[in-house]
Structures are given as C-alpha cells and as structure tokens.
Amino acid sequence: xxxxxxxxxxxxxxxxxxxxxxxxxxxxxxxxxxxxxxxxxxxxxxxxxxxxxxxxxxxxxxxxxxxxxxxxxxxxxxxxxxxxxxxxxxxxxxxxxxxxxxxxxxxxxxxxxxxxxxxxxxxxxxxxxxxxxxxxxxxxxxxxxxxxxxxxxxxxxxxxxxxxxxxxxxxxxxxxxxxxxxxxxxxxxxxxxxxxxxxxxxxxxxxxxxxxxxxxxxxxxxxxxxxxxxxxxxxxxxxxxxxxxxxxxxxxxxxxxxxxxxxxxxxxxxxxxxxxxxxxxxxxxxxxxxxxxxxxxxxxxxxxxxxxxxxxxxxxxxxxxxxxxxxxxxxxxxxxxxxxxxxxxxxxxxxxxxxxxxxxxxxxxxxxxxxxxxxxxxxxxxxxxxxxxxxxxxxxx
Amino acid sequence: xxxxxxxxxxxxxxxxxxxxxxxxxxxxxxxxxxxxxxxxxxxxxxxxxxxxxxxxxxxxxxxxxxxxxxxxxxxxxxxxxxxxxxxxxxxxxxxxxxxxxxxxxxxxxxxxxxxxxxxxxxxxxxxxxxxxxxxxxxxxxxxxxxxxxxxxxxxxxxxxxxxxxxxxxxxxxxxxxxxxxxxxxxxxxxxxxxxxxxxxxxxxxxxxxxxxxxxxxxxxxxxxxxxxxxxxxxxxxxxxxxxxxxxxxxxxxxxxxxxxxxxxxxxxxxxxxxxxxxxxxxxxxxxxxxxxxxxxxxxxxxxxxxxxxxxxxxxxxxxxxxxxxxxxxxxxxxxxxxxxxxxxxxxxxxxxxxxxxxxxxxxxxxxxxxxxxxxxxxxxxxxxxxxxxx
Numbered sequence: 058x059x060x061x062x063x064x065x066x067x068x069x070x071x072x073x074x075x076x077x078x079x080x081x082x083x084x085x086x087x088x089x090x091x092x093x094x095x096x097x098x099x100x101x102x103x104x105x106x107x108x109x110x111x112x113x114x115x116x117x118x119x120x121x122x123x124x125x126x127x128x129x130x131x132x133x134x135x136x137x138x139x140x141x142x143x144x145x146x147x148x149x150x151x152x153x154x155x156x157x158x159x160x161x162x163x164x165x166x167x168x169x170x171x172x173x174x175x176x177x178x179x180x181x182x183x184x185x186x187x188x189x190x191x192x193x194x195x196x197x198x199x200x201x202x203x204x205x206x207x208x209x210x211x212x213x214x215x216x217x218x219x220x221x222x223x224x225x226x227x228x229x230x231x232x233x234x235x236x237x238x239x240x241x242x243x244x245x246x247x248x249x250x251x252x253x254x255x256x257x258x259x260x261x262x263x264x265x266x267x268x269x270x271x272x273x274x275x276x277x278x279x280x281x282x283x284x285x286x287x288x289x290x291x292x293x294x295x296x297x298x299x300x301x302x303x304x305x306x307x308x309x310x311x312x313x314x315x316x317x318x319x320x321x322x323x324x325x326x327x328x329x330x331x332x333x334x335x336x337x338x339x340x341x342x343x344x345x346x347x348x349x350x351x352x353x354x355x356x357x358x359x360x361x362x363x364x365x366x367x368x369x370x371x372x373x374x375x376x377x378x379x380x381x382x383x384x385x386x387x388x389x390x391x392x393x394x395x396x397x398x399x400x401x402x403x404x405x406x407x408x409x410x411x412x413x414x415x416x417x418x419x420x421x422x423x424x425x426x427x428x429x430x431x432x433x434x435x436x437x438x439x440x441x442x443x444x445x446x447x448x449x450x451x452x453x454x
Numbered sequence: 455x456x457x458x459x460x461x462x463x464x465x466x467x468x469x470x471x472x473x474x475x476x477x478x479x480x481x482x483x484x485x486x487x488x489x490x491x492x493x494x495x496x497x498x499x500x501x502x503x504x505x506x507x508x509x510x511x512x513x514x515x516x517x518x519x520x521x522x523x524x525x526x527x528x529x530x531x532x533x534x535x536x537x538x539x540x541x542x543x544x545x546x547x548x549x550x551x552x553x554x555x556x557x558x559x560x561x562x563x564x565x566x567x568x569x570x571x572x573x574x575x576x577x578x579x580x581x582x583x584x585x586x587x588x589x590x591x592x593x594x595x596x597x598x599x600x601x602x603x604x605x606x607x608x609x610x611x612x613x614x615x616x617x618x619x620x621x622x623x624x625x626x627x628x629x630x631x632x633x634x635x636x637x638x639x640x641x642x643x644x645x646x647x648x649x650x651x652x653x654x655x656x657x658x659x660x661x662x663x664x665x666x667x668x669x670x671x672x673x674x675x676x677x678x679x680x681x682x683x684x685x686x687x688x689x690x691x692x693x694x695x696x697x698x699x700x701x702x703x704x705x706x707x708x709x710x711x712x713x714x715x716x717x718x719x720x721x722x723x724x725x726x727x728x729x730x731x732x733x734x735x736x737x738x739x740x741x742x743x744x745x746x747x748x749x750x751x752x753x754x755x756x757x758x759x760x761x762x763x764x765x766x767x768x769x770x771x772x773x774x775x776x777x778x779x780x781x782x783x784x785x786x787x788x789x790x791x792x793x794x795x796x797x798x799x800x801x802x803x804x805x806x807x808x809x810x811x812x813x814x815x816x817x818x819x820x821x822x823x824x825x826x827x828x829x830x831x832x833x834x835x836x837x838x839x840x841x842x843x844x
Contacts, residue, residue, distance in 0.1 A: 347839065362458065445714075
C-alpha cells in the first residue's frame with residue numbers, strides 16, 4: 058500500500074498536460090468543460106472529431122491490454138491521464154461506452170475474430186456505441202427483458218424486435234449492444250443473449266425523450282425485425298445475462314476517475330461562486346462545501362481501491378457500494394449548488410428553458426440515483442451479495 | 455500508487471483478529487472497564503512483549519520493527535473492532551509520533567527503546583482547555599537554571615493517569631498562538647505531577663486531568679523547542695486522528711457485524727428480521743459508510759506513513775491535514791451511525807447493558823469528539839477550500 062507518484066509518472070503527467078494544452082484549442086476550444094452528464098447532447102459532431110483527435114494521440118484505450126491495441130498503462134498513469142484530461146477541461150467523451158464497457162467485455166468474452174473486427178473502431182474514434190438494456194417493462198427488474206431475437210432461415214442473421222428505453226447517445230451511435238431473449242418462452246435471466254446490432258438500418262427507430270431538464274439525452278429505441286450478423290453474438294445463446302452483468306462490473310473501472318474529475322470541476326465552480334457571492338461566510342454552507350470536498354476525495358480513494366484490486370469484472374465490496382456512493386454524493390452536490398447560488402438559482406440563462414450549467418447539474422442529478430440500477434436496487438445488491446442477507450422473494454406469474 | 459493490502463498486511467490483520475477475538479471478547483472488555491487503569495496488565499504484557507505491537511512503528515535502530523503507519527492502522531482497526539482497552543492507542547498514535555518527529559536523538563533512544571520493549575505506556579498532554587488549536591496550549595515553561603519549570607494543567611488526557619511517560623506541550627512565558635511551544639518528556643511519577651482519573655461516559659477509554667505544579671525539567675527532557683514545537687504537535691495530532699479513524703472503522707464494522715449476526719437469528723412474523731427490506735437497506739447504508747471510512751482511513755494512513763518517514767514523499771506529506779480531516783470526518787460519522795443503528799436493529803435487547811451495542815455507541819460518541827469533531831475538521835477544510843488559510 059503506497060500512494061504518490063514516481064518521477065516517471067510525473068514526467069507522464071507533463072506529457073499529458075502538454076498534449077491537452079496543444080490540442081484542446083482552435084476548433085476544439087468551445088468543447089472545454091462541455092459534454093458531460095446533463096450536457097451530453099451538446100456539440101455531437103465536434104466531440105466525435107475530438108475522439109479522432111484523441112485517437113491520433115493514442116489516448117483511447119490507455120488502460121487496455123497491449124494485445125488488444127491499448128497502451129497497457131499502469132494504474133498510476135491511468136489516474137494521471139484522467140486527472141490531466143479533466144483539469145484541462147477535456148470534453149465529455151462520446152466514446153466512453155465503447156472504450157469503458159464494450160472493449161473490456163469483448164476482451165473478456167469475444168472471440169479473437171470479434172476483437173479484431175470491433176476493437177479498432179473504438180480505438181480510432183470512428184465507431185460509437187450505445188447500450189440496449191432497459192425496456193418499459195424491464196427497469197429495476199432488468200431480467201424481465203422482452204425484446205426478442207431469432208435466427209433467420211439462413212441461420213446467418215439474427216432478427217430483433219422490441220423496444221429499449223433510456224438509451225443515451227442512441228442517435229449518435231453506430232452500434233448498440235442489445236440484451237434480447239433468444240429462447241422463446243424463457244423467463245427471467247435464462248434464455249437471454251448479448252447481441253451487437255448496427256444502428257444504421259431503417260428497421261431501427263430512435264425517439265428522443267424530453268427529460269425534466271427540457272433536453273433530450275435519453276431515447277427510446279424501437280427494433281422492428283432489425284438485423285445483425287450471427288458473428289455479432291457475444292458468447293453463446295443464453296450467456297446474455299452473465300455477460301450483461303460482467304459489463305456492469307467494468308462500469309466501475311478506471312472510467313470512474315474521469316467522472317470524478319468532472320465532479321471536481323463542478324465543485325470548483327460552486328466554490329468560486331460561494332467566494333464571490335458571500336455564501337462562503339455562511340457557517341452551514343461552509344460545512345456542506347467541506348463535506349462535498351471530503352466526500353469526493355473518498356470516492357477517489359474508493360476508486361483507487363477498486364483499481365488496485367483484481368480487474369476481472371468481479372465486484373469487490375468497495376465496487377458494490379460505488380454506484381450508491383457517487384449517485385448520492387452527486388445529488389447532494391446539485392442541491393448544494395442551488396443553495397450556494399441563492400436567488401440566482403431561480404433565473405434561467407435564457408427563455409424558454411435554457412439552463413445554466415449548475416441548474417442543469419441540479420436537475421440532472423435526480424437521474425443519477427435512478428439510472429444504471431436505482432439506489433434501492435443497489436441497496437438490495439449490497440445487502441444480498443456483499444452482506445449475505447436473505448434474497449428478495451421471486452414471484453413468477 | 456498501489457492502494458491495496460499486501461499478503462503481509464493480511465497476515466498482520468488475521469493474527470490480530472485471532473488474538474483479540476479471545477483477549478478482548480465481550481467478557482474481557484467488561485472486565486477491563488472495571489479495572490482502575492481500564493486495561494488488563496496481562497493482555498498489555500502480551501501485546502508489548504509477545505506480539506510487539508508498540509514496537510511495530512519504532513525504527514530498528516531504536517529496537518523496533520521499523521514498519522509503517524499502515525501496518526499500525528491495521529492493528530488499530532482490529533483493536534477498535536474488539537473495543538480493546540489498552541495503552542496501545544496513546545502510546546503508538548500520540549507519544550510515538552511525537553518522539554519520532556521531535557528530533558531529540560537521546561530521548562528517542564531512551565523512550566522509543568522503552569516503548570518498543572513493551573515496558574512503557576506513554577501519552578501526550580497538550581490542551582489546557584478544549585480544542586486542537588495552538589491557543590489551547592496554556593501550560594507555561596519558565597526557563598530556570600538551564601532547564602524549565604512547568605506550571606499548568608491539561609484537561610482530558612488519554613490514559614493520563616496510568617501512563618509511565620507523559621509528552622507534554624508547554625509555551626514560553628508571554629507567547630501566544632503557534633509561537634513559543636515546546637514539547638517535553640516527563641516520567642509520570644515526576645514530583646509536582648498530579649493526575650486525577652475522570653469518570654467517563656465511554657468506559658473503554660480512560661481520560662485523566664493532569665496538573666503540573668512547579669515541575670522541574672532539564673535540557674535532556676526537551677524533545678522539541680519553539681522552532682518546531684507547534685509543527686510537531688500539530689502533525690502528531692493529525693497522525694493520531696488518522697489512527698483513531700482506523701480504530702473507528704473497526705468499531706463501525708463490528709457494530710454492523712454484530713447486527714447482521716443478531717438479525718439473522720431473530721425471528722418475527724415467522725421470518726428472520728434480516729429478510730425485511732427495510733432492514734436490508736439500513737444494513738446496506740451501514741456498509742456504504744464503513745467502506746468509505748475504510749478507504750479514507752487507509753489513504754490517510756499512507757499519508758501519515760510518509761510524514762513519519764524522514765525520506766517521505768513531500769508531495770504526499772502536503773496532504774496530511776486534509777487527509778486526516780477527511781478520514782476523521784468519515785470514520786467518526788460512520789461509527790456513530792452504525793453504532794446507533796446497531797441499537798435500533800437489535801430492538802429491545804439493544805437497550806440493555808447485557809448486549810454489546812451500547813459499548814460501541816458510547817465509544818463512537820467519545821471518539822467522534824476526540825482529536826477534532828467532524829464539524830471542526832470540516833471547518834478546517836472549508837478554510838482551506840475557500841482560500842482563507844494563512
């Protein structure tokens with residue numbers, strides 16, 4: 058157990074900072090500090106171009122193994138990369154689903170042919186991904202997926218029908234990974250498969266959802282006999298649940314550090330405002346600002362623990378608490394932002410409903426405690442899987 | 455950067471757990487509570503002379519094992535878990551860091567050697583009035599015949615009545631704030647030292663009031679003069695707060711574990727009460743707080759380790775105050791929360807003297823305030839974050 062960075066690490070830090078300073082300017086300057094959660098709808102084309110810029114600098118897949126085309130950086134250097142990326146105001150990543158979720162899943166469960174076919178498009182910033190898990194009837198009860206997939210007569214193509222929902226970046230994505238029922242009549246987590254589906258087909262319709270923020274990052278996605286080649290099945294038919302759960306484990310990997318640096322930028326803005334508008338003199342707000350700062354440090358320490366443990370997709374105790382920890386922290390931050398702003402919290406940037414960054418933060422954090430497993434589901438998971446408490450009763454209809 | 459336990463760490467943890475599971479079970483804790491010094495001398499002899507825990511962090515050149523604060527934190531987590539009444543905390547978290555940071559090699563050889571041998575119980579006395587700031591040091595050190603005369607009192611000193619060695623802070627006449635503070639090593643039986651044990655709400659940790667009446671100390675007893683006195687005292691208190699956070703993490707964990715064991719057995723409505731979601735979610739929240747406290751405590755322990763190492767990483771050492779505050783806030787609140795939940799989820803028996811949750815609850819209450827309440831540490835962080843620090 059040893060914290061701190063070596064000289065080689067500090068040299069690497071300079072290298073990243075230098076690259077960011079050189080490249081995040083000019084045409085990319087408007088992207089600084091943009092495109093994070095709550096702002097993902099902004100500048101899509103420019104952010105795709107930025108992904109290709111990152112790829113040219115070999116900054117995508119820095120933590121991936123070399124055999125998969127990554128840089129195989131040490132944990133320390135991955136930490137440094139994420140810190141310097143955010144410090145420079147690096148925009149919210151369009152490629153984070155591919156890099157953080159699909160890549161590690163393909164590395165663990167894909168065939169060499171699938172890896173060779175699909176990983177390069179993630180690494181070169183040309184292919185973007187979205188996630189097809191939730192459905193209208195499969196939210197917290199994700200295993201109740203009803204989207205169906207069956208092989209066509211030739212046995213070469215899967216045909217997918219059904220509806221996914223809460224799919225962020227669906228309208229910007231080239232691919233969707235879809236959890237679908239391939240065994241007719243199966244129930245629960247049996248009979249599901251993990252399929253990769255190209256989005257550019259007219260049998261797929263993307264319908265944006267207007268959120269309480271007034272903006273639309275989430276979508277409904279309708280599949281009407283949409284096709285994908287049989288080579289795009291990951292694992293075997295029926296492995297879908299196992300792979301889908303492992304993928305969620307990768308969600309608690311190094312990408313959490315990038316998310317935290319985003320949080321750090323938000324907290325810094327709140328602190329700047331507090332100093333400027335006098336909120337910094339309010340003893341209760343001072344306590345809450347300090348608590349937010351300390352809580353963010355603890356999120357970072359939790360991540361460092363996760364990253365120093367085995368990276369096999371299995372969740373350790375500290376990983377199981379991670380979602381509950383950050384979502385609760387972040388929604389508290391949203392409320393703190395409003396309380397620090399005071400009167401100004403109520404006034405929009407512009408009519409009809411243009412939110413300031415902190416208003417957007419405040420409203421958007423109400424989704425943090427719901428998506429990706431609500432806090433209530435997280436508590437069930439912690440109680441049952443980490444603490445060994447009795448499972449919730451399962452009712453079959 | 456490697457923020458994980460090594461095999462050696464796990465061995466230290468497991469052996470401490472095995473020892474304390476017997477030497478500090480509920481029966482032993484209650485027996486120690488009723489002893490005048492708050493600890494069983496036989497258990498302390500084993501800790502000092504067979505397990506070598508006080509020697510752990512003492513450098514090898516002074517007869518110690520030369521391990522770091524992270525290893526000590528592992529022991530402290532277990533001692534907190536088992537409510538160990540023991541001179542270990544004051545000796546290893548207060549006196550030993552003060553001696554290590556204090557630069558008086560002769561005193562180090564003498565006292566660190568005695569601590570490492572398991573023969574000396576030691577503590578630190580600094581505050582005449584409640585507080586952790588320099589202004590709470592009000593005992594006066596008047597120069598006298600090449601030495602000093604100490605006059606004053608200390609309000610609440612951990613293990614102050616039983617310690618063989620007192621490290622005391624005192625200030626030069628007419629000084630205030632961070633100026634003029636020195637640290638001295640004082641045998642507990644020095645003439646003029648009057649020690650009064652205090653009856654405490656938490657019976658697993660002893661406090662005493664100490665008065666110094668014209669106590670004569672020599673140049674050889676000076677650990678640290680005014681040039682570094684406040685720095686050494688301040689950093690010692692931060693390191694001790696980190697040690698306490700490790701202890702509190704263990705206490706919080708055990709409050710959760712006791713609860714899980716009880717609710718898995720207790721049946722109502724023809725089912726274990728552990729099967730109710732209302733209870734499961736509260737346990738999940740307890741675990742969330744315990745794991746956050748653990749991450750914060752061990753990160754801070756790594757920082758303390760660098761501070762105590764003469765060749766420590768300067769960039770890491772700079773984090774000491776903030777890491778200590780973060781750890782103390784999270785561990786204090788996790789422990790108090792979990793101990794309170796433990797009483798509630800035990801139901802009626804949780805309110806009895808016979809069951810253990812109240813012991814954790816009281817220790818959590820005491821520890822929350824000791825070495826800086828969460829509110830005090832948050833205010834320190836706020837002053838730093840809002841750019842008001844000197």
